[in-house]
Amino acid sequence: MIPTLEWLPNGVNFLDQTKLPLEETYVLATDYQQVATVIRDMIVRGAPAIGVSAAMGVALGVSQSKATSIEALNAEVATIGDTLAATRPTAVNLFWAIERMRDKYNALATAGTPIPEIKAALIKEAQQMYDEDIAACKAMGAHGAPLLPQEGTVLTHCNAGALATCGYGTALGVIRAAVERGHKIDVYADETRPYLQGARLTAWELLHDNIPTTVLCDNMAGSLMRQGKIHAVIVGADRIAANGDTANKIGTYSVAVLAKEHGIPFYVAAPLSTIDLQTATGDDIPIEQRSATEVTHSNGKQMTPNGAAIQNPAFDATPAKYITAIITEHGILRTPYEQSIRDMFDKAAAKPELVTA
Incomplete structure (x- = not known):
């Protein structure tokens, strides 16, 4: 790994x-x-x-x-x-x-x-x-692999792979597990501006594992969905509220809305430790604001005029209604998320061992 x-x-x-x-x-x-x-x-x-x-x-x-x-x-x-x-x-x-x-x-x-x-x-x-x-x-990979197509394309946004974890990955771990089980999957990786985690990191680690990967500009996903070229979306999460609303890298919300419009399943993969029972909804999740230079500059070169105002939130929150399922190490969560999340925590407390095969 x-x-x-x-x-x-x-x-x-x-x-x-x-x-x-x-x-x-x-x-x-x-x-x-x-x-x-x-x-x-x-x-x-x-x-x-x-x-x-x-x-x-x-x-x-x-x-x-x-x-x-x-x-x-x-x-x-x-x-x-x-x-x-x-x-x-x-x-x-x-x-x-x-x-x-x-x-x-x-x-x-x-x-x-x-x-x-x-x-x-x-x-x-x-x-x-x-x-x-x-x-x-x-374990997430084992639970989530059956959700992905036996043959087709999967879109991901940002990097939720081995690089975002201690190894194997959350969203990319599900893709890896599916490939290991014989699924023929090509991955579309959003470049994920402004920090380019998709272009730099997701593509790097998937190609490292010989998984076919195509990097997309962030504004291309909708067009490809309309053409029927994307069969599932899977992303990671930085915080999941008690109602299932999910904070992930900025741009995830747009992808989720597009997936809903085009009838494409939208999955989130994250461990139970990412679910915050003390945060009621996505509106309550604190959103990190990062340096403007991540937007104004690329490879040390200034790309915007002096004096232009800059917004650089690192994350956005995707409402639970756009999420088809949340994949955890203890199993799959589905709507209504308030109930399924509570039930999953109870299950994990009673039976903490993981199913990985």
């Missing part, structure tokens, strides 16, 4: 996704502040990968602490978590992972566990989250 991130004895090693597809280089983050920078600058990206990166950032920060008392370490853990949480506001996996690490720390600290043992346990917890993410992606 593509090594998106890796825990090493001297830090966390990240594949630099800002340099893809032409340069495969790595960035070693040797403290938690550097992990925060890697997340903020999109050297690592994708909700599941961001979550595990944050967990490793917490583990790295605590492991390097010089604190000799739990009281001092408590303050450091709070600072580490707050620093990492401030990096990107939309991907709920970020906050889920930090909270899970804090809960683990608090349980150990309250139990009087010696500091060296706490450090070792947090490293183990972060590594376990890494393994769980890969297992979840493969």
